[in-house]
Amino acid sequence: MKNSLSFISAGFFCQAVFAVNAAFGADPAHGGDASSHEAPSSGLPQLDASTFPSQLFWLLVTFVILYAVFSKKSLPEISNVIENRQDHIQNELETADGLKSEAEAAQQAYEESLDNARTLATKALHDAQNKIKTKAEKQSNDFREKTDKDMQALEKRLVKAKTDAMDDMNMIAAEIASEAAQKIVGINPDIEQAKTAVKAINGTKAKAA
Amino acid sequence: MSDPLHQFVIERIIPLEIGGIDLSFTNSSLWMMIGVIVSTGFISVAMNRKALVPGRMQVLVEIFYEMVAGLVRNNIGSEGRKYFPFIFTLFIVVLMGNLLGLIPYSFAYTSHIIVTAAMSFMIFGMIVVLAIMRHGLHFFSHFAPPGVPWFVYPLLVPIEIVSYLARPVTHGLRLFANMMAGHIMLKVFAGFSVAMAGAGAFGFVAAILPMFVNAGLIAFELLIALLQAYVFAILACIYLKDTVEMDH
Numbered sequence: 001m002k003n004s005l006s007f008i009s010a011g012f013f014c015q016a017v018f019a020v021n022a023a024f025g026a027d028p029a030h031g032g033d034a035s036s037h038e039a040p041s042s043g044l045p046q047l048d049a050s051t052f053p054s055q056l057f058w059l060l061v062t063f064v065i066l067y068a069v070f071s072k073k074s075l076p077e078i079s080n081v082i083e084n085r086q087d088h089i090q091n092e093l094e095t096a097d098g099l100k101s102e103a104e105a106a107q108q109a110y111e112e113s114l115d116n117a118r119t120l121a122t123k124a125l126h127d128a129q130n131k132i133k134t135k136a137e138k139q140s141n142d143f144r145e146k147t148d149k150d151m152q153a154l155e156k157r158l159v160k161a162k163t164d165a166m167d168d169m170n171m172i173a174a175e176i177a178s179e180a181a182q183k184i185v186g187i188n189p190d191i192e193q194a195k196t197a198v199k200a201i202n203g204t205k206a207k208a209a
Numbered sequence: 210m211s212d213p214l215h216q217f218v219i220e221r222i223i224p225l226e227i228g229g230i231d232l233s234f235t236n237s238s239l240w241m242m243i244g245v246i247v248s249t250g251f252i253s254v255a256m257n258r259k260a261l262v263p264g265r266m267q268v269l270v271e272i273f274y275e276m277v278a279g280l281v282r283n284n285i286g287s288e289g290r291k292y293f294p295f296i297f298t299l300f301i302v303v304l305m306g307n308l309l310g311l312i313p314y315s316f317a318y319t320s321h322i323i324v325t326a327a328m329s330f331m332i333f334g335m336i337v338v339l340a341i342m343r344h345g346l347h348f349f350s351h352f353a354p355p356g357v358p359w360f361v362y363p364l365l366v367p368i369e370i371v372s373y374l375a376r377p378v379t380h381g382l383r384l385f386a387n388m389m390a391g392h393i394m395l396k397v398f399a400g401f402s403v404a405m406a407g408a409g410a411f412g413f414v415a416a417i418l419p420m421f422v423n424a425g426l427i428a429f430e431l432l433i434a435l436l437q438a439y440v441f442a443i444l445a446c447i448y449l450k451d452t453v454e455m456d457h
Contacts, residue, residue, distance in 0.1 A: 010346060010348075010349035044217070045214060045215075045217040045218040046322050046385070047322075053232060054219075054225075054232050054238065055219070055324055058234070059241065059302075059318070063298060063302060063328075066245055066248065066298045067294060069249050070301070073253075074256070077256050077259070078252075078271060079274070081256065081259050081260075082274070082275075084259075
């Protein structure tokens with residue numbers, strides 16, 4: 001179907017081309033006759049068929065020269081220049097990319113070393129603080145222990161001194177009481193008895209208090 | 210007022226006849242040769258230094274190169290690389306004709322239909338030959354697009370053929386008509402200015418107005434010159450796509 005259609009339209013096309021060709025082929029002769037009869041000034045100068053061959057010939061010459069020059073020399077030159085430029089730009093871009101990644105690596109390394117230094121410093125500081133703290137704790141513990149011991153010893157001495165003093169006081173009180181009793185009443189009381197009495201009185205006083 | 214069509218008259222400079230055919234070197238041929246020299250000279254001077262950081266002229270040449278390369282790449286694809294020098298030459302030939310034609314007393318060879326038609330029919334012939342060589346009979350399925358009911362074909366195929374054959378005609382005619390109309394308009398306004406200047410003191414002052422209009426028109430024609438060269442090249446690319454791949 002498709003092929004036969006193509007075939008039929010090909011036939012039509014050829015007929016049309018022949019018809020157009022015949023019409024145009026007849027025309028220049030007519031045109032030429034007309035211009036040779038008419039004065040050249042009348043009508044469009046563009047339709048003066050006598051100038052057609054020269055125009056066509058020189059157009060062909062022009063076209064061929066330009067085509068030869070452009071296709072062999074000018075266009076390859078221009079495309080080379082443009083390609084060179086693009087290559088150059090590409091190269092520069094690649095170099096820039098390389099430099100950028102290098103700079104990034106350098107920055108990363110720098111940041112890493114900075115981080116390391118920071119952790120090291122923190123650790124050192126921490127260690128020093130710990131050391132100082134333990135030392136201070138130990139010293140203060142020692143001091144406390146020593147003072148505690150001293151205090152205990154002191155307290156013991158104090159208690160002892162107090163009891164001694166109390167005993168002495170009781171003794172003195174008993175002696176004074178017995179001497180007073182000797183002088184006033186004239187009896188010689190047993191010193192031991194006096195002591196017990198003083199103690200008893202002291203005990204009641206302490207209770208009352 | 211002088212004849213605005215006079216600027217299109219071909220004048221022989223060096224008469225030349227080969228085999229009974231008149232191949233004289235004319236003012237048209239002169240400006241074609243000037244175009245060759247200007248374009249190749251400009252490009253070789255601009256690319257002389259092959260600078261990594263381009264100067265002004267080199268930037269201009271590279272812009273044209275990139276533009277045409279982009280046209281070919283976008284419209285034909287990677288296989289269009291082999292057509293690139295052809296399209297570039299086409300673009301430069303048309304551009305030179307359009308731009309040099311704007312110089313006063315010069316000659317715009319692109320305002321001659323035989324020149325534009327020769328280029329468009331050359332492209333057309335090239336496309337048909339290359340496309341048939343590449344696709345064989347399948348090329349003609351271009352005129353019988355698939356996916357339509359069978360009874361549409363008797364109507365569709367002639368329409369497709371006519372529209373295909375109209376391509377080179379419109380392609381060449383578009384450039385020719387644009388250039389001719391522009392040049393006639395410039396000449397007419399310039400003629401107004403001259404005619405008014407010759408008509409007394411008031412006319413002399415009033416002649417400034419069409420002169421300013423003409424200044425604007427020249428700027429506009431510069432745009433048209435570039436645009437039409439671009440359009441001519443882009444259409445050539447679009448048509449050349451058939452030689453690489455068919456739509457269906």
